[in-house]
Amino acid sequence: MGPRKFSSRNLTEFLSATIEALSSSSELREILQEFADDHASLISENEGPCSSRPGTKALTSEFEIETRLGMRATKISQKLRQEKDRANMTSADTKYTALLENLNEILKEVLS
Secondary structure (H helix, E strand, O other): OOOOOOOOHHHHHHHHHHHHHHOOOOOOHHHHHHHHHHHHHHHHHHHHHOOOOOOOOOOHHHHHHOOHHHHHHHHHHHHHHHHHHHHOOOOOHHHHHHHHHHHHHHHHHOOO
16 A cells, blocks of 8 residues: 555654654664655745745645545546646655655555
8 A cells, every 4th residue: 555645744743753752762763854854845945935925835745636536526527636736746746745655665664
C-alpha cells in the first residue's frame, strides 16, 4: 500500500512528536529530523516572500490529489478535478510528494 493523504500540517505534527519521543542518540531521530528540515524548507519555498498574504497555498501532494472528489460524484468529474489539480502543482508540491514517498519507504523499512 502506498502513501495516503497526509497534509503538510499533519506531517509537521507527526515529525515533531516522533522526534521528541525518540532518544537523542537514535538514528531514526536523525533521519526524521532531516525530513523535518526538508519539509520546513519546502514550506518556506512555497510561501515565498509574501508569506503574510492570506491566500498562500498549502503544500499539496500527488496523494492528496488522488483522494479528492470531483464537483459531482462521478468518476469523470473526479478525474477532471485531479487533472486540473496536477496541472496546478508547483515545484514545491512535487518535492513534497517525493519527500512523502521517501518518508513512507523509510517508515516501512523501520516498522517491518
